Amino acid sequence: MVIQEIDNVKFRLKKPCDLTWIKKYGTVFSVIDATGSGCICFGVGNGKDRYFIKIAGVDTVDAEISPGESVETLKNAAELYQILKHQNLVELLEHYPVLDCYAAVFRWVEGECLFDHWNFEKYDKNPGEAGPAGRFKKLSPGRKLSAAECLFSFLENVSARHYVAVDFYDGSLIYDFAADKMMICDIDLFRKQPAYNDAGEAYWGTKRLKAPEEYRLGAVIDEATNVFTLGALMFEFFGKYTQEEIDRRYKDNQFLPCKIEYWSLGSASYSAVLRAVDFDREKRYPSISDFHKAFLEAIRADEKSLS
Numbered sequence: 693m694v695i696q697e698i699d700n701v702k703f704r705l706k707k708p709c710d711l712t713w714i715k716k717y718g719t720v721f722s723v724i725d726a727t728g729s730g731c732i733c734f735g736v737g738n739g740k741d742r743y744f745i746k747i748a749g750v751d752t753v754d755a756e757i758s759p760g761e762s763v764e765t766l767k768n769a770a771e772l773y774q775i776l777k778h779q780n781l782v783e784l785l786e787h788y789p790v791l792d793c794y795a796a797v798f799r800w801v802e803g804e805c806l807f808d809h810w811n812f813e814k815y816d817k818n819p820g821e822a823g824p825a826g827r828f829k830k831l832s833p834g835r836k837l838s839a840a841e842c843l844f845s846f847l848e849n850v851s852a853r854h855y856v857a858v859d860f861y862d863g864s865l866i867y868d869f870a871a872d873k874m875m876i877c878d879i880d881l882f883r884k885q886p887a888y889n890d891a892g893e894a895y896w897g898t899k900r901l902k903a904p905e906e907y908r909l910g911a912v913i914d915e916a917t918n919v920f921t922l923g924a925l926m927f928e929f930f931g932k933y934t935q936e937e938i939d940r941r942y943k944d945n946q947f948l949p950c951k952i953e954y955w956s957l958g959s960a961s962y963s964a965v966l967r968a969v970d971f972d973r974e975k976r977y978p979s980i981s982d983f984h985k986a987f988l989e990a991i992r993a994d995e996k997s998l999s
Contacts, residue, residue: 694751695961706751716745717797729880730762731754734801742800744782750794769880776995778849780842781876782866791927791990801875803868807861808916828929833956835872836929837991842874843925844984847918850981857918859896862928887913893971901925904971905921907945916973917922919983920947923968926987928964930956958987958994963989 693725694708698715711732714720718738725732730752734745748766749759751959757765773784773796787796788834804824828836843865850857858881866875881896882910889895895902903920905911924947931950941948949969956961963984977983 698734701734704753706755709750709793711747711750711792714745714747714795717745725752726754726859727752728754728756729765730757730759731766737800744783744798744800746798747790747793747797748795751768759792761912765880766794766796771853772879772882776850776855776877776879776882778846780846780874781879789845792958801866801868801877802871803873803875805863806865806867809863818884818919824869825862826865827869829932833930838872839867839874840926840929840987843876843922844980844987846876847922847980848984850882851915851918854887855882856887856915857921858882858887858913858984860918860921861898861901863898866952868978880910884915884994885914889913893945897921899945899947900938901928901947902945903947903973905973915979916976918971919968919978920970920978922983923965927969930961932956950958957991958997960990960993960997964990 694969696705696708696711696748698712699720701720701723703723705725714734714736717736718741720734722735723732727733729748730750731746731748732750732752733747735746736743738811746766748762751759755762770784770787772931773781782801783799783889784862785799786795787794799906806825806828808824844854860882864876864878866877867873868875889906889909893907895906897906901921901924903917905913907918927949930955933950936949937948940946947969949966952959952962967984967986968976977986
């Protein structure tokens with residue numbers, strides 16, 4: 693491992709790589725080097741504009757794929773950001789090869805990642821410091837419902853273009869607490885339909901949220917899978933779990949809905965989201981739009997029962 697530095701911002705790589713070319717965009721003010729994707733990401737600003745620059749092929753310390761695979765993944769992802777363009781998806785400005793790497797330059801968005809794993813060690817050392825996930829959990833139901841609407845809208849857009857979300861989780865989400873705005877920041881592994889699980893249990897995604905078919909080699913991955921993923925995220929937004937329950941999901945390769953007494957909304961919305969995460973895909977909503985409609989009706993029913 694080597695430690696490099698640009699503009700007093702230090703980062704780790706497996707071996708040296710000349711990245712000084714990013715200074716053409718301005719001064720580096722942040723870095724994310726703890727990625728399994730083999731990419732390193734920089735925040736760069738010039739006093740007028742700020743950018744998020746994602747670079748593949750640099751061989752990050754925590755990379756789970758080779759530099760070459762990382763480059764191909766980012767190249768393919770660049771097309772996805774154009775096809776799936778949406779008001780809640782980060783905007784890709786340009787992408788191109790540079791030296792042995794590949795760069796994608798995005799317009800900077802304000803906010804914090806809801807699964808900022810690169811900061812977990814800091815939170816462990818400072819238990820009184822709440823991360824963005826913890827602060828998001830404490831938001832009022834109304835504010836979180838607005839954030840949920842962004843996800844419904846984005847995934848409806850994905851389905852309309854005949855794509856499926858892959859590895860879509862809270863680490864794909866940026867929330868601006870000041871502006872109450874949710875943005876999606878990582879769709880690199882999304883696939884065009886028809887799509888299948890080509891990796892068995894190792895298929896992309898966190899065990900906290902994966903659908904049953906995302907563990908089965910050859911299984912169809914489609915809109916019903918995305919219904920499950922979104923339902924699981926809704927349980928993360930509005931539910932509460934013990935550490936033991938979280939650990940069970942990792943140990944058993946199985947998502948678990950929270951108990952109804954730990955659901956922060958009403959019983960109607962709990963039942964609506966519970967259907968979305970049914971292990972039997974035939975019992976789930978057939979589409980994100982159907983799930984969206986049922987969820988909104990359930991929220992209205994919950995509000996009526998409390999009035």
